[in-house]
Amino acid sequence: MFDEYPRPQMERSSWLNLCGPWDYAVTRTASPPERWDGTIQVPFSPEASLSGVNRTLKPGEYLWYRRTVTMPEGDKVLLHFGAVDQRAVVWCNGWEAGSHTGGYTPFTLDITDTLEEDRRAEILVAVRDDTDQSPLARGKQKTERGGIWYTPQSGIWQPVWAEAVPERYIKRLRIEPDLDAGTVTVTAEPGGTVHFQGREYASGVPIPVEDPVPWSPENPHLYEFTVTLGQDCVKSYFALRKFSVSDGKLMLNNEPYFHNGVLDQGYNPGGLYTWPSDEAMVYDIQLAKSLGFNTIRKHMKVEPLRWYYHCDRLGMLVWQDMPSGGGAYRPEVIALPAVGLHKGLDDSKYTKFGREARLGRVQFEAELREMVDTLYNCPCIAMWVPFNEGWGQFDAVRIRDLVKSWDKSRTVDHASGWHDQGGGETQSLHVYFRKYKYEPDAEGRAVLLSEFGGYNLRVDGHTFNDKDFGYSKCRSAAALEKKLRKLYETEIAPAKAAGLAAAIYTQLTDVEDELNGFVTYDRQVVKLPPETVREIIAGV
Secondary structure, three states: OOOOOOOOOOEOOOOEEOOEEEEEEEEOOOOOOOOOOEEEEEOOOOOOHHHOOOOOOOOOOEEEEEEEEEOOOOOEEEEEEOOEEOEEEEEEOOEEEEEEEOOOOOEEEEOHHHOOOOOEEEEEEEEEOOHHHOOOOOOOEOOOOEOOEEOOOOEEOOOEEEEEEOOOOOOEEEEEEEOOOOEEEEEEEOOOEEEEOOEEEEOOOEEEOOOOOEOOOOOOOOEEEEEEEOOEEEEEEEOEOOEEEEOOEEEEOOEEOOEEEEEEOOOEOOOEOOOOOHHHHHHHHHHHHHOOOOEEEEOOOOOOHHHHHHHHHHOOEEEEEOOOOOOOOOHHHHOHHHHOOOOOOOOOOOOOOOOOOHHHHHHHHHHHHHHHHHHOOOOOEEEEEOOEOOOOOOOHHHHHHHHHHHOOOOEEOOOEOOOOOOOOOEEEEEEOOOOOOOOOOOOOOEEEEEEEEOEEEOOOOOOOOOOOEOOEEEOOHHHHHHHHHHHHHHHHHHHHHHOOOEEEEEOOEOEOOEOOOOEOOOOOOEOOOHHHHHHHHOOO
């Protein structure tokens, strides 16, 4: 299970896969359990059927994991967690090894000093996840699921692994391509030698790329390299590409490039947040490409690093959302704007936006920084989206500037949908219940239609339940094709011709109650032939 190395841009040859059966227990206190409830298949959350548990962790409960393993030989042993939702504390052989808050980003613990002489390690993990009863980031998870809100996840939901490294080892890489100069700068911490195209270069020095080939969805060319530091060696890759905005256009490699995209939530019925296999990730990305899209908006979820690797190698731009958080969302903030009311509210009014908890705001910024740092090296990511439809939005202008200070190489959509705070490079619109007609932004920013469509078609025998949520119901594939064709021909294509910079259709897959995907939730039925969809959207 999960035999592929989980971190493709910093891969070591020797590692220990810790996915598989662990003991688990659920308690009402923070004390370790006296008895265990059974086994859970890591990295599936207990709510997912593939975990073998099928139990929802309630607010106030603790989820415990235990596994005993023999660690590999080496000066140091690192224990890696891809993601644990929401708060985790880890012990090894009775010693606290560390903790992490934030359900969407990886963390690593040095457990060397806790190991027994025989390298034995009893790993104990305690998780607390209060979902929407806390201000922490939760994305589309809700304690009471339904409609656009989905089954909550808890605990470990991305791969766990360990590796032995020398005393001095490479902790992280920062990869900065410069298409205009035809160079790449690889900075290794705490240092190292970069091996590329048969030559050696010091860390942090611009490296010339012979006969540079720009990366694009049409030609996803990747360059491989290695970095060594003493006895430590990691494999990695980069791409030469450039994102920018000019005259209201999104630019790729200094040329206008229309982001013709589809919304994707990354849920699947067996694993919920967790992909059942590498092949399942690839299927969804290739399906989006086969339908004619060049962009995926990754909505309210941060994927495992292998998902971004597949976008890098297959050729797919990614708009990356930061999962939302905060308190309860008010209808006048998140719902009424959908029908044209109460748009552009001042997001310094924290209580109105469910952001009165200072701890939640501080933690949001910390998790946002972790997300940007984690995904910075992925060539596919073109856009950061900190806030969506006012869900827990606050100080969006300051947050946009923060993100740009962390990453000057990408565009930021500071307020997707509504509650635009002005300035920046983009204006972002969601249009579902009325006809869309392009209007240029008064500030000259690139105009993004960052959500639209949402036409739902039920395929009996391939649905989550008997609910049927969407924005416009179709009774047959023919009706769906007719509506989709009219939408793109009469609204999207004219808007693109008039100056629209991007269009993101809702959505790639059905998700629980939502039946507005191009493919059913179980991925068994593609509702329209891909060649038909390609022909419909070819006009943009």
